[in-house]
Amino acid sequence: MNWTYSDAMNTNKRPFVFINMAMSADGKVSTARREQLRISGTEDFERVDSLRASSDAIMVGIGTVLADNPSLTVKSSKRREERVNSGLPENPVRVVVDSLARTPTDSDILNVGTGRRIIAVSEQAIVEDIGRLGDKAEIMVCGKHEVDLEKLLYLLRSQGIKRLMVEGGGTLNWSLLYHGLVDEIYIYIGNMIIGGDSAPTPVGGTGFVRPDELLQLALISMEELDEGVLLRWRVLPKYNETTDL
Ligand SMILES: NC(=O)c1ccc[n+]([C@@H]2O[C@H](COP(=O)([O-])OP(=O)(O)OC[C@H]3O[C@@H](n4cnc5c(N)ncnc54)[C@H](OP(=O)(O)O)[C@@H]3O)[C@@H](O)[C@H]2O)c1
Numbered sequence: 012m013n014w015t016y017s018d019a020m021n022t023n024k025r026p027f028v029f030i031n032m033a034m035s036a037d038g039k040v041s042t043a044r045r046e047q048l049r050i051s052g053t054e055d056f057e058r059v060d061s062l063r064a065s066s067d068a069i070m071v072g073i074g075t076v077l078a079d080n081p082s083l084t085v086k087s088s089k090r091r092e093e094r095v096n097s098g099l100p101e102n103p104v105r106v107v108v109d110s111l112a113r114t115p116t117d118s119d120i121l122n123v124g125t126g127r128r129i130i131a132v133s134e135q136a137i138v139e140d141i142g143r144l145g146d147k148a149e150i151m152v153c154g155k156h157e158v159d160l161e162k163l164l165y166l167l168r169s170q171g172i173k174r175l176m177v178e179g180g181g182t183l184n185w186s187l188l189y190h191g192l193v194d195e196i197y198i199y200i201g202n203m204i205i206g207g208d209s210a211p212t213p214v215g216g217t218g219f220v221r222p223d224e225l226l227q228l229a230l231i232s233m234e235e236l237d238e239g240v241l242l243r244w245r246v247l248p249k250y251n252e253t254t255d256l
Contacts, residue, residue, distance in 0.1 A: 025164035026175040029195040030184055031062060032213040035205040036239075040181065043207030047079040050201035052237030057087075062197070064090035066103045066176040068129075068167060072183035073109035076118055083178065084124035102126035104172060108183055110157045112140035112150070121147040129167075131158045160186055185216025188226055193246050196228070202238040 033050040034040050041047055051059075063069060069083045084102045085091050091101040102124050107114050110133040114121065121128055121144075128148035132141060134155050141150050153162040167175065177187060187193050198213060219225050228244040235241075 024168050025161075025192065026067070026168050026172050028164065028175045028177060028187065028193050029062075029197065030177045030179075030187070030193055030213075031059060031197040031199075032179055032184070033199040033201060034213055035201055035203050037204045037206060038212050039205035039207065039210040040179065040213055041078070041211055042205060043210040045078045045211060048205065050203070051199045051239060054237045055199050055239070055241065058236065058241070060086045060090060062176055063103060064094060065174065067172040067174045068104040068106050068176070070106040070108065070175055070177045070183070071120075072180055073107060073111075073113055074182055075178070075180045076107055076109070076114055076120055078180070080119050081178070082119035082123035084126075100126045103176070104129060104167075106131060106163075106167065106175075107148075108158045108160070108163070110135055110154070112136040112144055114144060114148075116143060116147060131163045133157050133159075160192060161190055164192055179213075181211045181213055181215030184214045185218070188214060188246070189216065191249050195231070196244045196246060198242045198244070199236065200240045200242065 032040055033055065035048075035050060040050075063083070064085045064087070071081065071083065075081065083105050085094065095101055104127045105120050106129045107120060108131050112130060112132045114130055129151055130144050130148045131151045131153060134152060136152070144150060151163065151166055153159045153166060164175070177184065177193070184193075196213075226249065227247040229247055231243040231245050233240060233242050
């Protein structure tokens with residue numbers, strides 16, 4: 012089934028949105044070649060899996076799908092079972108932000124694990140590519156040239172998604188933060204240096220240029236995990252946003 016923004020206009024809410032990322036001690040999320048690295052250890056792996064299991068949906072950008080080919084499933088069978096016992100599907104809904112419908116049909120996100128998948132595309136996506144993906148995922152068309160994230164979030168909320176976990180990458184994170192659509196950020200800082208001017212960081216995009224534009228955060232907690240540190244931040248609002256917590 013294909014959804015459009017107009018289907019969601021009657022709701023005035025978006026999900027609670029949190030970003031989870033892991034970076035090196037020098038603030039990089041992968042190598043300059045954009046190759047995925049293991050930045051954290053088993054304790055953090057469990058924490059991320061538990062966050063996934065607590066979410067209604069997991070969102071990533073197409074850049075992350077093409078670079079890392081993640082499945083974004085809940086890895087622990089016990090957590091999947093707990094979700095099912097409480098009337099939820101085994102895995103949260105998996106959402107790819109992909110203006111041109113470039114998600115490969117053989118990608119893990121579309122093939123590994125059970126559950127609903129949504130590919131959010133813009134009006135620029137061509138019908139053949141939408142059709143190709145339509146067998147494996149629901150397509151949501153929102154946005155003219157790129158995916159309109161605000162509209163997408165309202166649309167997801169109208170579909171019952173109240174808690175949304177974002178797992179990267181930096182381009183998607185920037186857009187969400189810039190538009191005031193993020194409530195919390197979890198950043199795990201690992202014990203290694205990656206280096207490289209062009210190695211991606213947790214937030215990319217054009218960035219803020221004036222000091223008065225900067226997004227302010229409040230520290231919620233800080234904890235030692237594996238060989239690194241986990242920081243949890245609340246994003247202080249810049250915009251009047253209504254969230255349904
Ligand atoms: N360490 C970690 O925790 C972690 C987690 C995730 C990813 N990563 C790394 O991050 C890198 C990938 O990040 P990335 O920044 O290249 O890609 P990304 O943020 O995953 O995806 C960005 C893409 O999403 C699409 N998009 C559509 N509408 C958008 C909108 N409104 N705003 C923003 N993006 C929109 C754009 O492509 P189209 O225009 O084609 O749609 C854009 O290029 C990889 O190296 C990966 O390994 C690291």
